Amino acid sequence: MESVFEIIAEPNRRAILSLLVSSQHSVGEIERQLRMPQPTVSKHLRVLRDAGFVESTVDAQRRLYRLKPDPLQELDAWLAQFRQFWSAHVDALERHLDRMDPSMDRAMDRATDRVKPTKRKTRRRK
Amino acid sequence: MESVFEIIAEPNRRAILSLLVSSQHSVGEIERQLRMPQPTVSKHLRVLRDAGFVESTVDAQRRLYRLKPDPLQELDAWLAQFRQFWSAHVDALERHLDRMDPSMDRAMDRATDRVKPTKRKTRRRK
């Protein structure tokens, strides 16, 4: 279970994270709030802790789990590369569904590797 | 393959998305750039398209794939709930590692369900 992405792929883990965003909680509380069996909760918490999503402190027999921001910020960082993209698509959308010139693809292709030249019908719009 | 989260859990799919953020590409280009076998690329693109991450247009025998913003924005929306949290932790971190009163947990517990009262040593700090 390597990446941040695999960790949050699991719905129950996301639920736990969402629950912990308000305040810290014990295992039992999570168990009841989210209506999942206790071993399930403990195992997911184990995964989340190993991945740095949460940390825990001991309170008598209880363990209080709270959120740690780091991995989520990592996720945010990955997402960042797309922000400029979709902000470009907010207003100008249908307008330029094909503003990118397809010939650029060929050019780039050629730069990478040899391309068996299947001549094309040059169906360039506009 | 339901959620946005499961889709991006796959490293190759993330690579494809990152590649497409600059411009559209054909399957063959992706295949060579990312050095993965063509069926693999096609299958991942299928998943991505079904999930709304990409769309394709036909160009002769080629299919040109480009990014669609919607699912990534959904991901961004999910992340939003944590932003306020980690911005709070930016400066004030070690300072209040236990500012939250543990008794709040009991209170909340009681509201949800019956709690067998194991009296506690009341190890409240400060």
Place this chain on the structure above:
DNA sequence: CCGGTATATGCATTGACAGGCATATACTCT
């Protein structure tokens, strides 16, 4: 020390998905 409570862990089962490979489909040019 004992019964009760809270949490963690081990084991076995199951299901889902990614990869490899072969093949099908589709388009293009001559």
Place this chain on the structure above:
DNA sequence: AGAGTATATGCCTGTCAATGCATATACCGG
């Protein structure tokens, strides 16, 4: 039509992770 190119799909297999259940560990009060 036929060969070459580009992409999609079907089948099979190995892997891995989530769950259920039982059990272990740890802490509490008396």
